Amino acid sequence: MKKLIAIALVAFLGLSTVQAQQVDLRRKINVSGTAETEVIPDIIYIGISLKEYLKDNNSKKKVEITDLENQLFAAVQKAGIAKENLTVSNLSSWNYTTEKKKNPDFLASKQYRLKVSDLNKFNEIIASIDPKGIANTNIESYDYSKIESLKRDLKIKALLAAKEKATYMVEALGDKLGNVIDIQDGGDNAIQPVYRNYMLKAEMSDAAAPAEIDFKKIKLNFSVNAVFEIK
Helix, strand or coil: CHHHHHHHHHHHHHHHHHHHHHCCCCCEEEEEEEEEEEECCCEEEEEEEEECEEHHHCCCCEECHHHHHHHHHHHHHHCCCCHHHEEEEEECCCCHHHHHHHCCCCCCEEEEEEEECCHHHHHHHHHCCCHHHEEEEEEEEEECCCHHHHHHHHHHHHHHHHHHHHHHHHHCCCCCEEEEEEEEEEEEEEECCCCCCCCCCCCCCCCCCCCCCCCCCEEEEEEEEEEEEEC
């Protein structure tokens, strides 16, 4: 019986010793670092809607959708944009022939999706199209082509900022900063710009110039939490 008690006591003391060894008694400092920047979107998708209209409200003088489409194609080519960057996203003229027979006043329309890297190019294109044939345009989406490499650089800067903060805080107390113990990514925080819809109404005169588009930047902010040892 005494032997069993002795064995149990040794086992208990051994377990307590292991648990004590697992306790991290190092002095530590937990800090966070941030880094941010702003970039101009260089991948922009724009929706363009073209629609036939009647000249002087005369049904015999219609501006055909093909004429408006040719103007758009020519403007895109003149702006130096690859033709594959312009696609048809929707059209209401699939039954154009049938509708035209039923209703001579039927006005066909088409919607396009244009990819540009510079909004000034978009202004050039719109200025080359008959404004009365433009139903509306809007910015559908946008992005930055080097977003992933930029995220990487910002996270590195955030981590270095955390280390710098920990260094001057520790040295202020007469100690020295040791090795990093733990690093946690604080996550991504990208604030996308909000563009107002860019509208052109059929009532605009032929001489009217396209309105200027609000040009805003994507704001990127990243944070990193780090734990360092204090020597």
